[in-house]
Amino acid sequence: MPVSWPLVRIELDHVTRRFGGDRAAIDDLSLEIQDGRLCVLLGPSGCGKSTTLRCIAGLEAIDAGTIRFAGRVMNDVDPRARDVAFVFQNYALYPHMTVEENIAFPLRMRGLRRGARQQRVREVAAELGLGDLLGRRPRHLSGGQQQRVALARALVREPKAFLFDEPLSNLDARLRVELRGTIQALHRRLGTTMLYVTHDQAEAMVLGERIAVLDRGRLQQYGTPAEIYARPANLFVAGFLGSPPMNLLRVVARGGRARCLGIEVAVPRREGELVLGLRPQDLVLGGEGLRVRAAVLAVEALGHETLARVQCGSETVVAWARGHAPGLAGHEAGFAFAAESLHAFDPVTGLRLDGDRV
Numbered sequence: 001m002p003v004s005w006p007l008v009r010i011e012l013d014h015v016t017r018r019f020g021g022d023r024a025a026i027d028d029l030s031l032e033i034q035d036g037r038l039c040v041l042l043g044p045s046g047c048g049k050s051t052t053l054r055c056i057a058g059l060e061a062i063d064a065g066t067i068r069f070a071g072r073v074m075n076d077v078d079p080r081a082r083d084v085a086f087v088f089q090n091y092a093l094y095p096h097m098t099v100e101e102n103i104a105f106p107l108r109m110r111g112l113r114r115g116a117r118q119q120r121v122r123e124v125a126a127e128l129g130l131g132d133l134l135g136r137r138p139r140h141l142s143g144g145q146q147q148r149v150a151l152a153r154a155l156v157r158e159p160k161a162f163l164f165d166e167p168l169s170n171l172d173a174r175l176r177v178e179l180r181g182t183i184q185a186l187h188r189r190l191g192t193t194m195l196y197v198t199h200d201q202a203e204a205m206v207l208g209e210r211i212a213v214l215d216r217g218r219l220q221q222y223g224t225p226a227e228i229y230a231r232p233a234n235l236f237v238a239g240f241l242g243s244p245p246m247n248l249l250r251v252v253a254r255g256g257r258a259r260c261l262g263i264e265v266a267v268p269r270r271e272g273e274l275v276l277g278l279r280p281q282d283l284v285l286g287g288e289g290l291r292v293r294a295a296v297l298a299v300e301a302l303g304h305e306t307l308a309r310v311q312c313g314s315e316t317v318v319a320w321a322r323g324h325a326p327g328l329a330g331h332e333a334g335f336a337f338a339a340e341s342l343h344a345f346d347p348v349t350g351l352r353l354d355g356d357r358v
């Protein structure tokens, strides 16, 4: 198949969309998805992910701001002329058509002749492992196969960009991982701009070259998965990315120092309250660094790792142990963390304090 697809940069410039009510569904959102990038839009239910995609596709009007493709203003351009393919959570296949007819549908609409159509459909079907299913109807396919057909139907169009709205959330865990791999492989081969919506932080970390974190219609942070994980910009992002979520401890600084799990550490504020964040994976059983003793209240032993809910003084936090250790529960044990693994936030604004380290 040809690989010379056009690349397109998608820009949102102070975009707002209201549906009435006091809060905008998307609120002054500025975001640039560089050409050829796979960008993930991540956030909880209702934060405006689907609305953002629909605005980009032209299915939803915007109240303020500008949307551009490759520098060209799209605000008043008809959805069809925008030439982006949309893949939904519910596969939206035509039930009375075969797999082949479903995939060929966009090409038929475009008036491509039969021979060319068939060839193109077969190529795409083979790529997505649908070669043997072309004669079937959607109701005789599994969920994973149906979503592959929906992907194929988007792919044959050779669109300028792909918009995915939680396309894998109806599938079981194994199929999700498998189709995630398929989407990654497609992106590597085509290099087409993709915007992928999910509320699943693990999916975002794995798939995204860039992640845009949204909350209540507002952009919280935009960066590579590594940046967002290592330096969450605020308490919302800190709590949303990572599993289990980061431990957040309210402390009081005196003279630039505060007590964290009973240990005095330097903090990026001289006096007053702040919130310290420590990922469970950074508080390690028998680890090196600043040592704390804690009572293990409960554990989740998962085979390769064990998550332990521990009490340290008046604080209860989640800590981490290598391997399968169900026997830890009910005992005292030694855990350790490095001062550099602490994150610090302002308790009022929620914003990250300082930069590189506490």
Ligand SMILES: Nc1ncnc2c1ncn2[C@@H]1O[C@H](COP(=O)(O)OP(=O)(O)OP(=O)(O)O)[C@@H](O)[C@H]1O
Pocket (backbone or CB within 6 Å): 019, 025, 043, 044, 045, 046, 047, 048, 049, 050, 051, 052, 199
């Ligand atoms: N057509 C509509 N009319 C009124 N309100 C709407 C409409 N579409 C979306 N909203 C509201 O806009 C907000 C954002 O909705 P949106 O569907 O974009 O969220 P989402 O992030 O995709 O959520 P989910 O993860 O549940 O799909 C919500 O508060 C929703 O109720």
Ligand SMILES: [Mg+2]
Pocket (backbone or CB within 6 Å): 049, 050, 051, 165
């Ligand atoms: Mg949605």
